[in-house]
Amino acid sequence: MPSPSVSSRPTITMESPTAAPASAAVVADEPGIGAWRNFLTAHARVTRRLDEELQAAHGLSLAEYDALLQIAHAPGRRVRMNVLAERVILSRSGITRLVDRLEADGSVQRIACATDARGQEAVLTEAGLDRLRTAATTHLDGVRRLFLGRLDAPALDSLEASLGRVAEPLASGTRTTHEGCPPVDA
Amino acid sequence: MPSPSVSSRPTITMESPTAAPASAAVVADEPGIGAWRNFLTAHARVTRRLDEELQAAHGLSLAEYDALLQIAHAPGRRVRMNVLAERVILSRSGITRLVDRLEADGSVQRIACATDARGQEAVLTEAGLDRLRTAATTHLDGVRRLFLGRLDAPALDSLEASLGRVAEPLASGTRTTHEGCPPVDA
């Protein structure tokens, strides 16, 4: 996995009034900053751990796992590269390469889109589904242990609502593209 | 910046009882999973945006900003590489390289640790402090706009508490190393 990075909290303070050249301090103790920092820290630590576990047990990165999951959820188990990129939150080139890897190991197959000649779809293979299923037990176990298990129901609800409010407005431009190509089979 | 990746939510379901080879579905609608997904999505989207802004306006990545901030906070504005890595949540080699970059642009200087000959400390230069200060306005503005501004005080408190509980237990081994080398100057 890439890597996190935790930040924030500046403001200006004087170290010592008549101090040497090393003068002003930089820290903001604005209210809410604690939440922000914990947000960053929690994310960095938890995802790092989950990624390690997933990698060790199944040779999958979190991003790859997520991609498999997204495809599995899609109707017909196929998704346009386009849409997949947006869901996994990766650039288009990033998705191209990620799907390359998944295709190389047989978890996914690329097919041309029936209605748009420039389109490609990633479809989950049986092998990919198996892979996802077994990986899921590891992953879910980790999520429960490291995240869900630390929080009670009200906290989870509150978290979901709050973070939903944060995430929503940043949804990338209104998607016009349909998630897959039209019904192909019966 | 690296990159996120959002995941989760498996379970097994049959698509259609007597369906073809493409059989089981994978999705878990375990309670709490919504919170987890929003957590991942919110983080991915917000940090991506903040990173872009910081990069565009000041040529700093979020990780670099964070490192500068951590150093600025430390007493004497110097921190052992060691400790810095842990705070920024980067591997040791990652920190070595990040500090390389900051040193190259004059924001930081490396000095030998007085009490431990194998140690190095990163110290903030005046230029680095300026850089941090100007970047801070951009960054803080972004954090307020994209994160803090979406949440009211109780939500922030709850978030801070919840995510604190998540992050805490994952703190890396009890740090014995002191954050900097002993008092060097007056």
Next chain:
DNA sequence: GTCGGTTCGTTGACTCTGCAACCATATGCC
């Protein structure tokens, strides 16, 4: 002392990601 095991920071090799450029196709307008 000194010897074995650790810890510190750096380096080399590699992986993953994004950006910009690219070609192919789609779409709207004339």
Next chain:
DNA sequence: GGCATATGGTTGCAGAGTCAACGAACCGAC
């Protein structure tokens, strides 16, 4: 139909991160 523009996916390249291996220094037992 024919052209200008936008969109979809891939590719070259560069940036940033990890892991494993390394030398140097520390630390404790003997």
